Amino acid sequence: MLSRKRKTITGKSLSLPNTKIKPVKARQLIRRYHHLISKRKLILNKLKTLNDDNTNNDIKKNSLELNKLNQLFKNISKDEKLSMENNMLKIQSINNDNEKLNHLLNYINYELIVSGGIEDYQKASNSGQDPTRGGDSSGILVKWLRDLYKEEQSNEPIAKQTNQSNKNHEKRTALEIGALSVKNKISTCGMFNVTRIDLENSQEIKGIEKQDFMKRPLIQDKNELFDVISCSLVLNFVPEHSARGEMCKRFSSFLKPNGYIFIVLPLPCMENSRYMNKQHFISLMESLGYSSIHYKTAKKVCYMLFQFKSKADNQKMKLFKKKLN
Numbered sequence: 001m002l003s004r005k006r007k008t009i010t011g012k013s014l015s016l017p018n019t020k021i022k023p024v025k026a027r028q029l030i031r032r033y034h035h036l037i038s039k040r041k042l043i044l045n046k047l048k049t050l051n052d053d054n055t056n057n058d059i060k061k062n063s064l065e066l067n068k069l070n071q072l073f074k075n076i077s078k079d080e081k082l083s084m085e086n087n088m089l090k091i092q093s094i095n096n097d098n099e100k101l102n103h104l105l106n107y108i109n110y111e112l113i114v115s116g117g118i119e120d121y122q123k124a125s126n127s128g129q130d131p132t133r134g135g136d137s138s139g140i141l142v143k144w145l146r147d148l149y150k151e152e153q154s155n156e157p158i159a160k161q162t163n164q165s166n167k168n169h170e171k172r173t174a175l176e177i178g179a180l181s182v183k184n185k186i187s188t189c190g191m192f193n194v195t196r197i198d199l200e201n202s203q204e205i206k207g208i209e210k211q212d213f214m215k216r217p218l219i220q221d222k223n224e225l226f227d228v229i230s231c232s233l234v235l236n237f238v239p240e241h242s243a244r245g246e247m248c249k250r251f252s253s254f255l256k257p258n259g260y261i262f263i264v265l266p267l268p269c270m271e272n273s274r275y276m277n278k279q280h281f282i283s284l285m286e287s288l289g290y291s292s293i294h295y296k297t298a299k300k301v302c303y304m305l306f307q308f309k310s311k312a313d314n315q316k317m318k319l320f321k322k323k324l325n
Contacts, residue, residue: 040109180198227256233266
């Protein structure tokens, strides 16, 4: 029988190629990571610790802090772990108990950093870019925009078409929120100069800036507005409902007139939600000054493209009440 450990003729072990994360495992890792991040934010708000941007890096650099987390949770029993998980679900009801909140915060940091955390999350997220698992969502965006830009140019008068042809040598600009790679279609198609941001440090740090879109400074120079914003599988992980609305509202502060916003969401958000469906989401975006251009569903996600027409008037903005479908 052949040995499980592959070796050369000289007895040296052969390193096996990195195995891909299975889709079910990848989804579990992604959901778990965002669950922990959202609970950590709730705790920090309760403790009035408003800035958690550098929590991961600070702990990784601090060997004493790492040792402390290991001592607290490395040998945690199943019953203790279950208790911690239950307490996480009840964070909203924990008030005036900073000791309990700090203990929960330490547990979450341990789960995020010592037990894999961001590295596992990024591997799981990148696995979704594999062509066998649906591939790079920005490929759909690029195809849609290439057709739209051709159509827009063909509808212009001939003189304008000539000017536009000259302008096309200057690449359009795109902002990619929640960027995972510098090698996806939006970055390699040659159509855009891409600014990439992500909440956490990426495995490909060069070319991806660590930044929270909600904290990105507003643009003062209109020439620096973007032609396109890509927001793929980001909006659904924003913890609070109101914050999701604020994020949608904020897109327009970074878009040129007639610019495009590309949004990708898990299909159940549209087809298996008590409070949301396709038409309701489109109505929300229309109230913010967008028109729906494309809507496409796949096995597990839906792709949407909106064009920015005019910034919504806060005083005239439609109020959407939470109601069952």
